[in-house]
Amino acid sequence: MSERHIDILIDEVVLGLAEDADVARLEAMAADDPRIAARLEQARARFAPLDDTADEMPLPDGFWDRLDRRLEEAAPAEVMADDNFRDMDSDTVSNVVDLSALRGQAARWRVSALGSIAAALIMAVMLVWGLLSPQEPAVVAVLLNDRGEAIALVEGMPDNTTRVTLLETQNVPRDQVMQVWTKPEDDGPPVSLGLLDTGRSRTLTIEGLPAPSARQLYEITSEPAGGSPTNLPTGPILGKGLAKEPVI
Numbered sequence: 001m002s003e004r005h006i007d008i009l010i011d012e013v014v015l016g017l018a019e020d021a022d023v024a025r026l027e028a029m030a031a032d033d034p035r036i037a038a039r040l041e042q043a044r045a046r047f048a049p050l051d052d053t054a055d056e057m058p059l060p061d062g063f064w065d066r067l068d069r070r071l072e073e074a075a076p077a078e079v080m081a082d083d084n085f086r087d088m089d090s091d092t093v094s095n096v097v098d099l100s101a102l103r104g105q106a107a108r109w110r111v112s113a114l115g116s117i118a119a120a121l122i123m124a125v126m127l128v129w130g131l132l133s134p135q136e137p138a139v140v141a142v143l144l145n146d147r148g149e150a151i152a153l154v155e156g157m158p159d160n161t162t163r164v165t166l167l168e169t170q171n172v173p174r175d176q177v178m179q180v181w182t183k184p185e186d187d188g189p190p191v192s193l194g195l196l197d198t199g200r201s202r203t204l205t206i207e208g209l210p211a212p213s214a215r216q217l218y219e220i221t222s223e224p225a226g227g228s229p230t231n232l233p234t235g236p237i238l239g240k241g242l243a244k245e246p247v248i
Helices: 003-015 020-032 034-053 063-074 076-081 083-087 090-094 100-132
Strands: 139-144 150-156 161-166 176-183 191-196 202-205 217-224 237-242
Touching (some): 003 020, 003 034, 020 034, 034 161, 150 217, 150 237, 161 176, 161 191, 191 202
Antiparallel strands (some): 139 150, 139 237, 150 161, 176 191
16 A cells, blocks of 8 residues: 555544444554554544544434334325326325425425535534644654653644654553653753643643754653642653654
8 A cells, every 4th residue: 555545544544434344454554563553643643633522412312213203104205296196086095194294394404404414514624624734843753761662752843732642552550640741941941741641642732832943852751640749750751852853
C-alpha cells in the first residue's frame, strides 16, 4: 500500500468507517511497524475532539417496535396505488382506509428530516475537514527512556498546543499519573503542559508560554494522582528529548 492509502485507511479505521477486515489488517500492520502504530495514535489524538464533544444519544425504548407497527399500518397504501384497485367492488373499496392525509404528513416529515440530516452532514464535514487539516508543528521531539527506547512523540504547535503520541504503554502505578513538562528557557524551571491521566495519547493546550523552539526540552514523568504537588517534576522520568524543527 502507498503511504497515502495507509493514511486514508488509518482515518477510516479511527472514524469507524472501515470494514472489519480492514481494521484487522491495519492492526496487524501496526503491530509489525512502529511507524504505522505511531500514525494510528496520531489519528486517534486528532479525532479525539469528536468523541469529547459528541454525547451518546441512545434511541428511545421501543423505537424499533413502534417503527415496525407504523410500517405495517401504512401497508394498505400500496393497495391504493395498485392498478387492480379500480377493479374492486364498492363494498371492498369502502373497507379500504384512505391514507392520503397520512402520506401528506409523511412527505412533509421526510422533507424536514432530510433538511436536518443535510445540515448535520455539512457541519460534520466541516468539522472533519478541520481535523484532517491540522496546523504544522513548530517543533518535534522524540522522547527516549533510560534504555534509549522511543516512548513518545511530541509535536509542539506555534500556539502552544502540544500533541503527545505515546508509542508504547507505560507501566504507571494506579495511584500515579503521567505528566508532561517542557523548559521554554534553558536556565528556567520546567513548566507543566498537562496530564496524561487516561494513560493514552492526548493533545494538551497551555497559554502564556513563548512559541516552542528548537533544542527545547520535553519530558514525561510519573507523578502522584492529580499531578506534581510542587508544580515541578518529582517522580521518575519516563522519557525525555530535545525538540527539533521539522523539515517541510
